[in-house]
Amino acid sequence: MKIALVHDYLTQRGGAERVFELLCKQFPDADIFTSIYSPKTTIDLSDRIVYTTDLQRIPGSAKYFRLLAPLYFEAFRRLDFSSYDLIISSTSSFAKAVRKRPEAKHICFCHNVTRFLWDTKTYLREYGKYRKFYPALEKIFQYMRKIDLGFSQEPDIYIANSTTVGDRIQRIYNRPAFVVNYPIDISKFIFSNQKDNFFLVSSRLLSYKRVDSIVEAFNWLGLPLIIAGDGPERQQLEAKALSNVQFLGYVSDAERTYLMSKARAVIVAALEDYGLVPIEANASGTPVLAFGAGGVLDSQVPGVTGLFFNRQTPDAIQSAVLNFKTIDWDYERIRNHVLSNFTEEVFFKKVEKIVSGAFDGQQSQIF
Structure with missing residues (x-):
């Protein structure tokens, strides 16, 4: 042929x-x-x-x-x-x-x-x-x-x-x-069941990514948030963020992989047609908190691989984080979901x- x-x-x-x-x-x-x-x-x-x-x-x-x-x-x-x-x-x-x-x-x-x-x-x-x-x-x-x-x-x-x-x-x-x-190329991600005390955003800093809502939510929550990625919204976001929010800018693939594996959760507030970041997080054994529309409806299982919030607003994200903290996450099960569906x-x-x-x-x- x-x-x-x-x-x-x-x-x-x-x-x-x-x-x-x-x-x-x-x-x-x-x-x-x-x-x-x-x-x-x-x-x-x-x-x-x-x-x-x-x-x-x-x-x-x-x-x-x-x-x-x-x-x-x-x-x-x-x-x-x-x-x-x-x-x-x-x-x-x-x-x-x-x-x-x-x-x-x-x-x-x-x-x-x-x-x-x-x-x-x-x-x-x-x-x-x-x-x-x-x-x-x-x-x-x-x-x-x-x-x-x-x-x-x-x-x-x-x-x-x-x-x-x-x-x-x-x-x-x-x-x-x-x-x-x-x-995704599963070999590029490190599985870890030992998580550090921070939440992660891995994204270009563009307006439609709604990182502003995540920053406002964590200003209120006071929990550690790391933002990996750069873009035209960075200066504006840094101006409104409190000291618990850290901006790393561009990070290498190796550093991003490490952060994915050690984060308590990866947060995605954008409406994406598909979106690989939630799957990459799950490949690392890390749950995802995501706006519940678009491609994440195909990639995430609520309560198993992550949680959804139904509005792209700070209060909806706050509620999702508080709910997230009440769940005993099975990191191996999260990883296995990717191995069964996204290799x-x-x-x-x-x-x-x-x-x-x-x-x-x-x-x-x-x-």
């Missing part, structure tokens, strides 16, 4: 790129395609050949890749996949548009619907430098939404990383999706079933 792996663009190293890296390792003989490739700033593909689109030749395309949004769909359409039996796309936007021959199969790992088209205002809050162009962008995006809906029908099968994303694919693209939770082995067993089902017509009986 001749396989092609396709990703939107390989210009950065985020969660979607790490999943694509796993796919490349799992299918070592597959050909790799993307729109723009910047090997210095993205995942390590070793000596694998990466085929790109015409956009690669535009000066500055790797740095200003977001500005090329109206050009990606047609760039992917021009790629020739006529010789491939299986196309696996990894996309949050454009790669789902690739063409295939009728008897071939296209399985799409859809990390999200195209956010800048379907949740434009939220997207522009994260990329504020583009906000002033909103009136002009909205006219372009209205046209692009129609194109996106059309190309959303190209894949034969969708795979979503969470129930939240699967529901979004169904609602916007009117396509069902298999939910296969993305894995690469578990992930690819499900993927293999989907691939096999795509070719034998048994998709409805996969899980």
